[in-house]
Amino acid sequence: MKLGHYELGVPVFLAPLAGVTDKAFRETVRSVGGEYVWTEMISDKALTYQNSRTLKMLDLSGEAEPRIVQLFGSDPETMARAALLAIEASANIIDINMGCPAQKIIKNNEGSALLKDLPRAQAIASAVVKAVNVPVTVKIRLGWNDQEIVALELAKGLEAVGVQMITVHARTREQFYSGQANWEWIRRVKESVNIPVIGNGDVCKPDDAARLIEQTRCDGVMIGRGALGNPWLIPRVQSFLKHGIILPEPSIEERIRVALEHFDRVLRYKGERIGLNEMRKHAVWYIKGVRKAALIRDEIMQTRSAEEMRVVLNRILE
Numbered sequence: 344m345k346l347g348h349y350e351l352g353v354p355v356f357l358a359p360l361a362g363v364t365d366k367a368f369r370e371t372v373r374s375v376g377g378e379y380v381w382t383e384m385i386s387d388k389a390l391t392y393q394n395s396r397t398l399k400m401l402d403l404s405g406e407a408e409p410r411i412v413q414l415f416g417s418d419p420e421t422m423a424r425a426a427l428l429a430i431e432a433s434a435n436i437i438d439i440n441m442g443c444p445a446q447k448i449i450k451n452n453e454g455s456a457l458l459k460d461l462p463r464a465q466a467i468a469s470a471v472v473k474a475v476n477v478p479v480t481v482k483i484r485l486g487w488n489d490q491e492i493v494a495l496e497l498a499k500g501l502e503a504v505g506v507q508m509i510t511v512h513a514r515t516r517e518q519f520y521s522g523q524a525n526w527e528w529i530r531r532v533k534e535s536v537n538i539p540v541i542g543n544g545d546v547c548k549p550d551d552a553a554r555l556i557e558q559t560r561c562d563g564v565m566i567g568r569g570a571l572g573n574p575w576l577i578p579r580v581q582s583f584l585k586h587g588i589i590l591p592e593p594s595i596e597e598r599i600r601v602a603l604e605h606f607d608r609v610l611r612y613k614g615e616r617i618g619l620n621e622m623r624k625h626a627v628w629y630i631k632g633v634r635k636a637a638l639i640r641d642e643i644m645q646t647r648s649a650e651e652m653r654v655v656l657n658r659i660l661e
């Protein structure tokens with residue numbers, strides 16, 4: 344598939360994950376061979392107020408194209424202004440969040456609240472498309488709940504105002520992240536629009552991605568939770584879709600090596616205090632399934648310095 348001037352083949356995207364897909368993790372996924380990554384969702388208001396923490400989230404320096412930035416908001420004009428700021432910060436593609444189920448987002452009519460207000464959803468997309476000269480994409484859920492599925496109508500409305508790709512997380516807002524994703528709706532969205540559709544929800548291994556494409560004819564896949572502590576999943580799925588080859592799972596040595604490199608990046612970008620705090624969750628994900636994981640997890644949670652974290656991780660290899 345093509346997006347703007349980017350020929351993406353059958354892309355495997357690392358999903359936007361708030362609190363996870365920061366610069367350090369994006370670089371880590373790319374270091375193991377992942378091609379396409381997204382930022383965390385970024386508030387349009389915070390960006391236009393020049394909030395310093397938010398501006399840091401827009402640090403895309405040194406990252407390969409296409410640099411995909413996800414924005415969330417509820418006001419078309421503010422979203423358009425935020426999109427221009429993202430492009431100034433070297434974004435190549437602007438994605439709009441219409442799926443976040445969190446209460447603090449919904450109460451501002453942002454994220455999945457837009458599934459209840461399709462005219463506003465369309466107005467936001469239209470304003471952003473008109474403001475920028477890069478591809479605009481949207482990530483949606485199926486609807487608010489099973490009784491109010493709006494994916495088809497929304498997707499058609501977004502296509503009509505110039506959106507160039509739609510990612511469908513095949514759950515409703517009410518489901519949050521529980522229950523099974525209903526891929527059948529991805530197939531229906533794909534059938535109802537002419538722009539590329541990316542399937543998302545419950546891809547945890549290479550074979551899942553192949554089934555998702557086979558069942559829905561979607562143009563690419565997006566992977567979220569499966570990549571937590573497992574950046575290799577992205578290149579492993581890529582390899583399977585491109586060449587039919589299932590690459591081996593990483594060895595424990597490789598996992599620790601990459602976790603330590605990831606940690607170095609976190610420290611570089613966030614400093615020791617915040618970095619250590621954030622790395623604890625990643626480290627626990629990296630060690631999932633290793634021998635004595637519960638014990639090591641406790642040690643990770645008790646680390647008080649970067650050096651202690653390195654010692655705990657390195658000891659796994661002894």
Ligand SMILES: Cc1cc2nc3c(=O)[nH]c(=O)nc-3n(C[C@H](O)[C@H](O)[C@H](O)COP(=O)(O)O)c2cc1C
Nearest residue numbers: 358359360361383384482512544545546566567568
């Ligand atoms: C911790 C976490 C943070 C997330 N943050 C975002 C976000 O910032 N923007 C977004 O569009 N979706 C976000 N999502 C949803 C994911 O992008 C994805 O749609 C969802 O997890 C389903 O895919 P999966 O089954 O592969 O995890 C988040 C999900 C999780 C678990």
